[in-house]
Amino acid sequence: MATNGTQETKEPLLDQKIIQEAGRLEIKDKDGNKVPFHSLFTDKPAEQRQLIVFIRHFFCGSCEDYIRAVTKDLPLDLLAEHNIVLTVIGCGDSQFIQSYAERTGCPYPIYCDPTQTLYKKLSMVKTLTGSGKSPTYSNRSFANIVAASMWNALKSGPSVLLGKAGPSDQNGGELLFQQGQLQWLHIMQSTVDHTSLPDLKAVLSIQ
Numbered sequence: 001m002a003t004n005g006t007q008e009t010k011e012p013l014l015d016q017k018i019i020q021e022a023g024r025l026e027i028k029d030k031d032g033n034k035v036p037f038h039s040l041f042t043d044k045p046a047e048q049r050q051l052i053v054f055i056r057h058f059f060c061g062s063c064e065d066y067i068r069a070v071t072k073d074l075p076l077d078l079l080a081e082h083n084i085v086l087t088v089i090g091c092g093d094s095q096f097i098q099s100y101a102e103r104t105g106c107p108y109p110i111y112c113d114p115t116q117t118l119y120k121k122l123s124m125v126k127t128l129t130g131s132g133k134s135p136t137y138s139n140r141s142f143a144n145i146v147a148a149s150m151w152n153a154l155k156s157g158p159s160v161l162l163g164k165a166g167p168s169d170q171n172g173g174e175l176l177f178q179q180g181q182l183q184w185l186h187i188m189q190s191t192v193d194h195t196s197l198p199d200l201k202a203v204l205s206i207q
Contacts, residue, residue: 011185011186011187013182013183013184013185014122014123014182014185016181016182018121018122019181019182020038021121022037022038022118022121022122023036023037023038023041023042024036024037024038025037025113025117025118025121027089027111027112027113027118028094028111028112028113028114029094029097029109029111030094030097030098030101030110031094032094032095035111037118038180040052040087040111040177041177041180042180043180044085044179044180045083046178046179047083048083048084048085048178049082049083049084049085049176049177049178049183049204050084050085050086050087050176050177050178051084051085051086051087051174051175051176051204052086052087052088052089052174052175052176052177053066053067053070053086053087053088053089053172053174053194054088054089054090054091054119054122054124054172054173054174054175055067055088055089055090055091055172056090056091056166056168056170056171056172056188056191057090057091057092057165057166057167057168057170058090058092058093058096058097058099058100058112058165058166059165059166060191062135062138062191062192062194063172063194064100064103064104065135065137065138065139066135066137066138066194067088067104067106068104068105069137069138069197070086070137070197070200071104071105071106071107071108073197073201074086074200074201074204074206075107076107076108078206082204082205082206084204086108087108087109087110087111088106088108088109088110088111089110089111089112089113089118089172090110090111090112090113090166091112091113091114091116091119091166091167091170091172092112092114092164092165092166093112093114093164093165093166094112094114095164096112096164096165097110097111097112114164114166116166116167116170119170119172122173122175122187123187124170124171124172124173124187124188125171125187125188125189126167126169126170126171127169127171127189127190127191128168128169128191129189129190129191130190130191130192134192135192135193135194135196136196136197137194137196137197138192171187171188171189171190171191171193172188172194173185173186173187173188173194174186174194174195174200176203176204184203
């Protein structure tokens, strides 16, 4: 499992059959158009790597801080220098993608898996367990992160929409592909367990 330190660690890779089955599942873009998951990492240039970041629900303050931190440390021009394409996937409805991109300043393509079928196929963990501490990729306290999540939900509009942002207990993770093969992954074990930026840059061989 990746940690909050600076040491790159590895998790066992998923079986290729699972990746193939997951690849056939559909995700949605910001306009609600369906595309197969495999379109993000197959039929790409051989030297290109595809980093896919699965976030929690679209109101999660911790994941917002993570995307802001990734955006700062891994801007598009730096990724292009290393032949890396980064994509973000959330577990809520496509109607929240645009506001999420604006709120976080996310420059990467964002998709969603509103049924969480892809999350389940990739064995992503469901839990509300948190460390009680702010992760290294956030400069806010854990309490402020929780408050930010609640405020995001309150600002979203009619309460009927709240559940569509994604389950509050669905966690995500990070996957790295090249030539259609999964090269590395990290599955979040808690609500604040995204791969730290130093670890992620080590995985990508970015100084």
